[in-house]
Every structure is written in structure tokens, then in C-alpha cells.
Amino acid sequence: MWIDTHCHLDAHEFGDTSLDVARRAQEQGVGMIVVPAVERANLDIVAGLAARADNACYALGIHPIYVPNATEDDLLALRASVEAAMDDARMVAIGEIGLDFFIPMLAEPAMREKQVHFLREQLRIARDFNLPVLTHVRKSQDQVLKHVRQITPNGGIAHAFNGSFQQAQGYIDVGFKLGFGGSMTFTRALQIRRLAAELPLSSIVLETDAPDISPSWVHPGVNTPQQIPRIGEVLAELRGISVDEVRTATGANARAILPRMASLLPA
Numbered sequence: 001m002w003i004d005t006h007c008h009l010d011a012h013e014f015g016d017t018s019l020d021v022a023r024r025a026q027e028q029g030v031g032m033i034v035v036p037a038v039e040r041a042n043l044d045i046v047a048g049l050a051a052r053a054d055n056a057c058y059a060l061g062i063h064p065i066y067v068p069n070a071t072e073d074d075l076l077a078l079r080a081s082v083e084a085a086m087d088d089a090r091m092v093a094i095g096e097i098g099l100d101f102f103i104p105m106l107a108e109p110a111m112r113e114k115q116v117h118f119l120r121e122q123l124r125i126a127r128d129f130n131l132p133v134l135t136h137v138r139k140s141q142d143q144v145l146k147h148v149r150q151i152t153p154n155g156g157i158a159h160a161f162n163g164s165f166q167q168a169q170g171y172i173d174v175g176f177k178l179g180f181g182g183s184m185t186f187t188r189a190l191q192i193r194r195l196a197a198e199l200p201l202s203s204i205v206l207e208t209d210a211p212d213i214s215p216s217w218v219h220p221g222v223n224t225p226q227q228i229p230r231i232g233e234v235l236a237e238l239r240g241i242s243v244d245e246v247r248t249a250t251g252a253n254a255r256a257i258l259p260r261m262a263s264l265l266p267a
Contacts, residue, residue, distance in 0.1 A: 001031030001265070002232060002247055003254040004225040006096075006134060006159050006179055006207035009035045009056060010045050013211040013222050021210075022053040025225035029247075031055055032254075032261060033225045036096040036134050038063035040074040043081045050090045057261050059095035059134050060085065065103070067118045068111060075121050082129055092261040094126040095134025096159065102139040119147055126153035132257055134159055135176075141167045148174055155257050157205055160213060162192055165199070172203050177257045179207040182215035182223060185234045197238040201246075205254045206232055 004025065009018045022033055035046045036059040046058040060082050062070050085091035099115050101107045106115065126133045133156035137144045141163035148156070148171075158171045161178040168178055183189050184196045196204065206228055214223040215231055229247075236246040255262035 001251055002029050002228045003206065003251050003261075004030055004033045004208050004210075004228045005157055005177075005205045005254050005258070006181075007033045007035060007210045007225045008038070008212070009033060009053070009210070009225070010042060010049050011211050018049055019053055021224055021226075022056055025228070026055045028226045028229055030225050030228050031251075032057060032265060034059060034092060034134070034258065034261065036063075036093075037061055038096055039066040039070065040077050043078065047085065047088070047091065057090040057092045057258075057264060059093035060091060061095040061097040061122055061134070062118055063096045064098050064100040064106065064115050064118070064136055067115050068105070070118060075118065078122070079125050082125055082131070086129060089260055089263050092258045093132045093134050093156070094122055094129075094153070095156075096136050097122040097133055098136030098138075098159075099140035099144050100136060100138045101143070116143075116147065119144070120151055123147060123151035123153055126156075127151055130154045131260075132156045137161065137163070141171075145170045145174070148176075157207075157257060159207065160209060161195065165195065168195060168199055168203070172200070175257075176203075177205045177253050178203055179205055180235065181207045181209055181231055182213040182218070182227070184238070185215040185217070185231060186219075187216075193238055196235055201239065201241075201249045202253060204235070204250055205257065206235070206250045 050056040050058040155175040159179045210223040
């Protein structure tokens with residue numbers, strides 16, 4: 001089956017159609033969708049959504065874009081939510097966490113420091129509960145990797161990876177997979193397409209980041225998880241292999257890096 005390892009199914013763009021979106025993806029062969037939280041306010045929302053969709057699971061975390069308004073109490077609430085969810089097989093990771101130095105306000109010294117603090121505290125939560133992480137690494141691949149090496153979780157995914165081959169190898173060396181999605185469907189995205197074509201297939205998972213990062217045939221429209229099979233076809237074309245091989249390999253990679261998710265799926 002196809003697996004979308006990163007999809008914001010609760011986003012406002014989907015309104016009250018999130019369950020229909022998940023169902024349509026399932027009809028296209030997408031057997032599981034991982035829905036990461038982004039702030040304290042939607043920790044319960046993603047959990048509730050995953051409970052109602054047959055092909056959804058979730059991660060709990062505070063996204064770097066939401067760090068400016070986040071507090072220490074939010075970190076305490078996150079830890080409590082993770083502890084309470086450990087009996088829920090649909091809670092599969094800590095995420096979405098990381099660093100974002102693309103947005104100018106987030107790159108200011110004080111906000112960089114706060115982002116690092118929140119990343120490190122959430123890495124500690126992941127380590128304490130033996131969970132993988134879903135990391136946001138926009139213009140911050142080296143910095144996130146540095147902190148992951150210091151506070152190492154039980155694997156993870158570098159979401160929307162767009163770094164160098166050397167940076168990719170760094171993540172692979174700490175047991176991470178690399179997320180590829182709509183960006184690699186654009187012919188002008190030469191570096192991402194080279195990475196997708198040449199990195200070990202065993203290190204790649206597929207994702208949409210829906211409703212964002214729409215593939216070329218949807219852009220500038222709203223992305224959905226039902227695009228995963230066609231995104232997989234692009235990866236197969238770039239690598240010169242069959243679509244079946246891509247589906248099997250990326251699905252196995254997702255199962256391996258998210259073992260709690262694997263428990264929800266047929267053997």
C-alpha cells in the first residue's frame with residue numbers, strides 16, 4: 001500500500017471534509033496517513049481525527065512556526081499528552097518539530113534560541129518515550145541534525161528534505177528516513193530530483209504535506225493525500241524502476257521508521 005508520512009489532515013483548507021479526504025485517498029490505495037500536530041491547541045484534534053479515519057494515525061508536537069506564541073506550559077502539556085497516548089497505537093511519533101530559519105522573524109537571534117529550546121525539549125520527550133520524530137528542517141538541516149545527534153530519538157523522518165547529499169547522509173547515519181513529495185514533481189527542482197533519483201531507496205519515504213507543497217499537476221491548488229500514488233510514479237520515473245517497487249519500498253521504509261504505525265497495518 002501507499003503511505004503518506006506527513007499530511008495536515010486537520011488543516012482549515014479541508015474544513016469539515018477531512019474524513020472524506022482520507023476516504024478518497026484510501027480508495028486510491030493510500031493505506032495510512034500520518035497527521036502531525038503543530039501546536040497545543042490541536043493535540044486533541046489530530047488524535048480525534050485519527051480515531052475516526054480508518055487510514056490515519058497521528059503525531060504530537062509543536063511546530064517551529066508556532067513557537068513564538070508557545071510557552072513552557074505547552075511543553076508540559078505535550079509531555080502529558082504523549083504519556084496519556086502511549087496506550088493508543090495510533091499515536092506514532094513526536095512531530096511536527098524542528099527549526100525554521102526561512103521566515104525572517106524566526107531567524108532573529110532571540111527566536112532562533114527559543115526554537116532550539118523547544119526542539120531540544122521535544123527531542124527529550126521523544127527519547128524518553130522511545131518514539132521517532134517528524135522534523136521540520138527548512139533552511140536548518142545542519143542545525144537540526146546537530147541537536148538530533150546530541151539528543152537522539154528512536155529514528156525519525158526529515159520532512160520535505162531539500163539539503164545536500166552530505167546532509168542526507170548525516171540523517172541516514174542517525175537512522176532517519178528522508179521525506180519526498182510534491183516538490184520533486186517540478187522539472188525545475190533539479191537538486192531535489194537528483195536526491196530522489198540517487199539516494200538509497202531504502203532511505204526514502206513519501207509524503208504530501210497536504211494541503212501544502214502541491215505537486216505540479218495540482219499547483220497552486222490544495223494538495224491532498226490521494227496524490228501520493230502519482231507522486232510515487234514520479235519517483236519511479238526518476239529512478240528508472242517500477243511503480244510497484246517504489247510502493248513496496250517506500251511503504252516498508254515507513255513501517256520501519258514508524259513501528260507503532262506498522263502495528264496498525266496488515267502484515
